[in-house]
Amino acid sequence: MTTIPLFHVLILSSLLFVIGFIGVVARKNTLFILMSLEVMLNAVGVAFIGAGSVWQQADGQVMFILILTLAAAEVAAGLALLIRMQKRYHSLDIDLLNRMKG
């Protein structure tokens, strides 16, 4: 079994992270922002798994499970907020939430 070099894993995870970040910044729909956030979290997860397998240690997988739990909690809270937003503004456009304007 050939091992995948760590460098490749990191390239993949960075790409995923950047794609996720661009999604968060560029998307207007809050639902898609949440999904992009998931992509970013998973990019981090991929980096952990890769590092764990290279150094043959379980810590990477433990961290991934933690991230997974976090992501689940985050999605729960995020979706709840989404429902509130839909009820209040009848839309999921993130730019409607601009009351902090100075």
Add this chain to the structure above:
Amino acid sequence: MLLASVMLYPLLSFLFLVSFAKKLSWPTVATISVASIGLSALASGLLVWQLSASDNQLLTVTLWHWFDLNSHSGSSAVNIGFYLDGLSGVMISVVTGVGFLIHLFAAIYMKADKNFARFMAYMNLFIFAMLILVLADNLVLLYLGWEGVGLCSFLLIGFWYQEKSNVLAARKAFIVTRVGDTSMAIALFLLFSTFGTLDIELLSSVLPVINGADTDAVLDDKLYWIALLLLGGAVGKSAQLPLQTWLPDAMAGPTPVSALIHAATMVTAGVYLIARLHHVFLLTPEVMHYIAWLGAITLLLAGVAALAQNDIKRVLAYSTMSQIGYMMLALGAGAWSAGAFHLMTHAFFKALLFLTAGSIIYALHHQQNLFKMGGLLQKAPFESALFIIGLICLMALPGSSGFFSKEAIIAQLWSSDTAGPMLWWCAILGALLTSLYSCRLFFLGFLGRARFSAPIQAEKHILLRAALVALAILSLLGGLIPLELSLVFPNSVVLASKNEPSWLHTVAILTPFIGILAAWLYFKPYRLASSDNKQVLGMHNGKLAQFCQQGLGFDSVYNTFIVQPYMWLAKRNKNDIFDQIMMLNTWYVGLWHDAIIMVQNGSLRWYLAAFGIAILLLTGVILL
């Protein structure tokens, strides 16, 4: 300690009323404010009694050390300390005694005003400031009271601040007296730099010594300027020529305020200042000469102006000016105790006149125009009787308090070194004018037929009337109060009755009667005026009368030569360069404000992008 408590009561009452003004009902406010002054009056009565029992006729108390004044010749302590001698004894009795009666009157008179608590609080503060002024043992503390009195007069004259004319009058009073205050402040600086102390007792012990030593031309010159500048301060507060223009306008305030300003506080401050620092003035006979002439001219001009007024309160205002002129004349002639005596009796009858005028104005539904009064002798006999008593004292008819004090002044003028026969004749002429305008006021207001249609609604509250009656009794019998001031003014001008003609006293006593007789004949139309207004007003439209009515043109002179050029300059200089430099700062701050506000656009996605870029930059910085 009793000495300090005199002013503690009004201060406490003021603080309480100011803190809880909105929550208190009329009885509470009235009780607290009047009782505090009543307690002060009791305390000062007790103090005066103690004073007469003490050996050296002097009571002092030092509460605490305030600060040090440093000069090249050393430092001198300024204490919060009070000093009571015969002169300040008279003053505190007048301030608290007459002040108490005025408060009592005001509590009932102003009952319906919705800012009653604020009014009484200011009145209490006024009394407090005046007591500080009168009892201070050094000139710095005296100056504190001096400014406090000015502030309170501003607050009270502008009490009904919703009307623009009242506000303007208050502002005028403040600014005009400020001119005098500035001159007094300069005098204090000069005094301190010359003698190294501002303690009144120390000063008075230093000054005669200097006089005894070899006369120093430089010191003489300095003393001359000090005395002149002090006189400037006194002139501003006491509404003498040329700073008298604020007093008639000060009638914009409620009537009890006018009574307080004219009788117990404020205008007597200047007279007190000169009497207090008589040591300085004794060394500068030229300035005393100026004071005498200033007083005489003021008393004549104010008398003439009073002859042409339509407003009952303005007549009284000009009459105050002219009576203060008498006091100044007495001080200038070196008749210190006569001046202080006249101050006291004037406080009694002027308070009576103002308060009675106030209740008449109230009874006539806020009608102040004399030409719309008339016939009050039948319609309001109680007020009329009191007003007659006040006028009798003002005219100094024999037996009244005004007679004793005014005769005391006039008697000392002829043979005084700094006054002389000329000023004596001025004083006599002033007495004649006084009886003329008093009679004119009386004829217009009280004789003839009523020229108003609305029914009279006199305030018949028992306490209000008690206050008036008490003042009337004081006015009638105040002349019998013995004033022992020989220890305060030890070196009063010795009255050598050198070649005094024997007819002096007869003339002085007869003058008011001549005035009354002349008025009886000359003002016949006023006396018999019926409801037909034209006949009365007919003799009142001359150019001269109008000129007198407007205060002999002082207002317009000041307006053209001082106020308008100043306003013009101010307008011209609106965009001056220093302002622009300051404005550069605001422009710069505004620029950054605009830049930063653009960042705060409220859009979450922008924040997030900025967040990401910042992290990228930070990581870059750390890695590289």
